[in-house]
Amino acid sequence: MNRRFSPRAVALALAAPVLAVVFTMIITSIVxxxxxxxxxxxFQVLVGEASKPRIQVQILNAATTYYLSAxxxxxxxxxNLFNIGVDGQYRLAAILAAAAGGAxxxxxxxxxxxxxxxxxxxxxxxxxxxxxxxxxxxVSEVISTIMLNFIATGLIAYLLTPGRLAExxxxxxxxxxxxxPESGWMPGIPLxxxxxxxxFGFIVIAGVVGVAYWFLLGRTRFxxxxxxxxxxxxxxxxxxxxxKKMIVVTMLLSGAVAGLVGMPQLLGSSHAYxxxxxxxxxxxxxxIALLGRNNPIGIAFGxxxxxxxxxxxxxxxxxxxxxxxxxxxxxxxxxSVVIAYELVRRxxxxxxxxxxxxxxxxxxxxxxxxxxx
Amino acid sequence: MRAxxxxxxGLVRRLSFVARSTAISEIDTPRESTAEAPPAVELRGITxxxxxxxANHDIDLTVRRGTVHAIVGENGAGKSTLMKTLYGMHxxxxxxxxxxxxxxxxxxxxxAIARGVGMVHQHFQLADxxxxxxxxxxxxxxxxxxxxxxxxxxxxxxEISDAYGLDVDTDALVEELxxxxxxxxxxxxxxxxxxxxxxxxEPTAVLVPQEVDExxxxxxxxxxxxxxxxxxxxxxxxxxxVADEITVIRxxxxxxxxxxxxxxxxxxxxxxxxxxxxxxxxxxSTVTDRALLTVEGLNLTHADGRPLLSDISFTIHAGEVLGIxxxxxxxxxxxxxxxLGMRQASxxxxxxxxxxxxxxxTRRRRENxxxxxxxxxxxxxxxxxxxxxxxxxxxxxTQPPNSRGPLxxxxxxxxxxxxxxxxxxxxxxxxxxxxxxxxxxxxxKLIVGREMSADPVVLLAAHPTRGVDVGAQAAIWDLIxxxxxxxxxxxxxxxxxxxxxxxxxxxxxxxxxxFVADMDPAAVTPEDLGTxxxxxxxxxx
Numbered sequence: 001m002n003r004r005f006s007p008r009a010v011a012l013a014l015a016a017p018v019l020a021v022v023f024t025m026i027i028t029s030i031v032x033x034x035x036x037x038x039x040x041x042x043f044q045v046l047v048g049e050a051s052k053p054r055i056q057v058q059i060l061n062a063a064t065t066y067y068l069s070a071x072x073x074x075x076x077x078x079x080n081l082f083n084i085g086v087d088g089q090y091r092l093a094a095i096l097a098a099a100a101g102g103a104x105x106x107x108x109x110x111x112x113x114x115x116x117x118x119x120x121x122x123x124x125x126x127x128x129x130x131x132x133x134x135x136x137x138x139v140s141e142v143i144s145t146i147m148l149n150f151i152a153t154g155l156i157a158y159l160l161t162p163g164r165l166a167e168x169x170x171x172x173x174x175x176x177x178x179x180x181p182e183s184g185w186m187p188g189i190p191l192x193x194x195x196x197x198x199x200f201g202f203i204v205i206a207g208v209v210g211v212a213y214w215f216l217l218g219r220t221r222f223x224x225x226x227x228x229x230x231x232x233x234x235x236x237x238x239x240x241x242x243x244k245k246m247i248v249v250t251m252l253l254s255g256a257v258a259g260l261v262g263m264p265q266l267l268g269s270s271h272a273y274x275x276x277x278x279x280x281x282x283x284x285x286x287x288i289a290l291l292g293r294n295n296p297i298g299i300a301f302g303x304x305x306x307x308x309x310x311x312x313x314x315x316x317x318x319x320x321x322x323x324x325x326x327x328x329x330x331x332x333x334x335x336s337v338v339i340a341y342e343l344v345r346r347x348x349x350x351x352x353x354x355x356x357x358x359x360x361x362x363x364x365x366x367x368x369x370x371x372x373x
Numbered sequence: 374m375r376a377x378x379x380x381x382x383g384l385v386r387r388l389s390f391v392a393r394s395t396a397i398s399e400i401d402t403p404r405e406s407t408a409e410a411p412p413a414v415e416l417r418g419i420t421x422x423x424x425x426x427x428a429n430h431d432i433d434l435t436v437r438r439g440t441v442h443a444i445v446g447e448n449g450a451g452k453s454t455l456m457k458t459l460y461g462m463h464x465x466x467x468x469x470x471x472x473x474x475x476x477x478x479x480x481x482x483x484x485a486i487a488r489g490v491g492m493v494h495q496h497f498q499l500a501d502x503x504x505x506x507x508x509x510x511x512x513x514x515x516x517x518x519x520x521x522x523x524x525x526x527x528x529x530x531x532e533i534s535d536a537y538g539l540d541v542d543t544d545a546l547v548e549e550l551x552x553x554x555x556x557x558x559x560x561x562x563x564x565x566x567x568x569x570x571x572x573x574x575e576p577t578a579v580l581v582p583q584e585v586d587e588x589x590x591x592x593x594x595x596x597x598x599x600x601x602x603x604x605x606x607x608x609x610x611x612x613x614x615v616a617d618e619i620t621v622i623r624x625x626x627x628x629x630x631x632x633x634x635x636x637x638x639x640x641x642x643x644x645x646x647x648x649x650x651x652x653x654x655x656x657x658s659t660v661t662d663r664a665l666l667t668v669e670g671l672n673l674t675h676a677d678g679r680p681l682l683s684d685i686s687f688t689i690h691a692g693e694v695l696g697i698x699x700x701x702x703x704x705x706x707x708x709x710x711x712x713l714g715m716r717q718a719s720x721x722x723x724x725x726x727x728x729x730x731x732x733x734x735t736r737r738r739r740e741n742x743x744x745x746x747x748x749x750x751x752x753x754x755x756x757x758x759x760x761x762x763x764x765x766x767x768x769x770x771t772q773p774p775n776s777r778g779p780l781x782x783x784x785x786x787x788x789x790x791x792x793x794x795x796x797x798x799x800x801x802x803x804x805x806x807x808x809x810x811x812x813x814x815x816x817x818k819l820i821v822g823r824e825m826s827a828d829p830v831v832l833l834a835a836h837p838t839r840g841v842d843v844g845a846q847a848a849i850w851d852l853i854x855x856x857x858x859x860x861x862x863x864x865x866x867x868x869x870x871x872x873x874x875x876x877x878x879x880x881x882x883x884x885x886x887x888f889v890a891d892m893d894p895a896a897v898t899p900e901d902l903g904t905x906x907x908x909x910x911x912x913x914x
Contacts, residue, residue: 218781219780219781219783220779220780220781221770221771221776221779221780221781222779223781224763224766224770224776224781227759228756228759228767228770231756231757231758231759232755232756232757234752234753235752235753235754235755235756237753238713238715238735238745238747238753238754238768239735239736239739239767239768239770240734240735240737240738240740240768240770240771241735241736242734242736349807349809349810352806352807352810353809353810355802355806355810356801356802356806356810356811
């Protein structure tokens, strides 16, 4: 009797992602043909590149970062709260965590935990500013988090100067925070055989974050309050949810997870925050959260797909195909996922209404014949 | 036994009489007299369904040129659905629409405008930072060789405003205009597009009395020029003043067509509110002397300083239903929301049993036995995109069987949802369907079942049978009677006079945020109640 696993339900669940990918390939092909390139060859190059162990490591490492960023965004999305500030939150968290990590000496596991804790705290505090502004002054979190991104950029530029948190690197123009001693590194995992590099150890923590996200939202009262608020604020208020408190807590959680976004890189490879620390991951996270429909598994697929496109793209230039085609693919993908899911959702709502109607006989009229016989 | 049943029967008979005599004789006469000119709008047998609900059925409406035709009905009676049908915003499943004698199918508002039907929405749709002229032409800009041609537009607007007496400065910014002027701009906008049939949706809702008079003056001008005006309202005194013909809509269908000279506001109100069988009479009294909800000197102030509730005091005992009568918008909704803790009273006290709960949060009140049947169930009572079993948790997510400590208990919630679905006769194929798929009556039964399952002490019920079918209505009345006999204190807010008189043990009438009269439901007549409710009959009574 479980209707959720009927063949039609499965087909419907798969319809949207398949539809979106097919549509993306069609649009990309049109663009490629219009610019005189062979679409088939392009797809072959991308897939061929991804079969190399070195690239596979790259994909997993990039996906780890993307995953965390998308989960941070998704926490807010589930409550209709748009945390556009993940970008500023993770960069500020990374530089302060790097500086803190470089300044202390602790035994290995504690040192790593300390750095992670600092990063989450900084991320949460930075997001908390937007939350406080929203609940006390009614400032839209979209505006305030975007502005906080710019402030974070300025603050980082100020902090990352010699004499403050930075020191020059020998033989280069780059500057960075004091390197974290080895006790604060997170060892990699030799997940892909034959590959030169190792997969970031942080991938495990990303997995834990994903499970925690699923558990918190789907299995706890707090998660129910959060989802209820996202679905209908008036209904949530009437059910006893304190919406202001929810906004603050959700923003803090989103910011704390955002604080983790820079950690795979910091703990697994660079061990310091320098001028070339990756930026812009917060915006990638927004796209991937949309792509994954705020679902922890969907986001994992979205992150892997995105990382695959990013990592394989460089090869395209060698084959005479501009790698910017990948940016077009990613953009079309996000749009078509949003549209495809909406189409499938509407179809499903109509189907259910139909089912209900059929099961209960015809739709009953709203009224008996009333006083006018 | 009480006198209830007799009074109800009398009311039903009277309503049937009014409906029959007016519906049959009086609609037909005017139509015959103008047989040569086809009516501006003629709707026959219009039925519009939304998933699971029939919003309109068998609607018949004839609007003649050169008249103001009022459509009156309660909120949720189906007026807006009908007007959206006529304005091409959706298509009816059954029935025909004729405009100026020609059968048409309207696919979009564009089609309606092309046929000369224009709509002035209740909420103005103007760009504040543009001038009147720019707003009027917006979307239909006149051009000459690709350039905007404001000169000819200005001339055309002058002609229209002179012809109909709609005086507005075309170069003023809309943000500088008052509400009445803005409404004239909306009307100009519609006329500019060549409308000959105007739909005005609750046009007086935002106006002060002088502006209402000006609007009515303008409508008279339009009418003399051969316009047909459809005037939607539930303010009966205004309708009687401005309309040439009145059609009453109740529960999705047209129940009567009357002439303003031949009905009183009270008769019109009775037609609007109607009477449905079976009647909601309550058997013997179960009122005890144990006070469960005591409200003392409650005041509530709007953010702009306006008083919403003034000095509200009452006591509801175990086993008692206190009915609150009143024309909508006189503070009933605010009262319920304040009692639930969704609004913070500016002064006064609320005592639940023996505990002062004035400062409690909504959640704490609900955990301690305040149950709530909201006025707008899709807004306050349900998560439409969530399955039924998640809706069973809503409002009770901190209590078993929905949760254990901080964790949810989906299995317990699902099991209990199935129990509610069976016990309260919620017609659904499964508890996994989304709440939006159910009809209004079944949604409401789910809400009532949910609220009654949490061991409530006090039940706040706002319009519990609004928009539900007759079967569900009777079932919900039974459930409220059960709640009463189980010793709950029930606060019943309703616009349905039969429901109020039949279910209540005592009645209070609310007007402009305070109680203006106490009534004995065993003795009160709907006439007395209507008089006290509107305040307009104060002199007549």
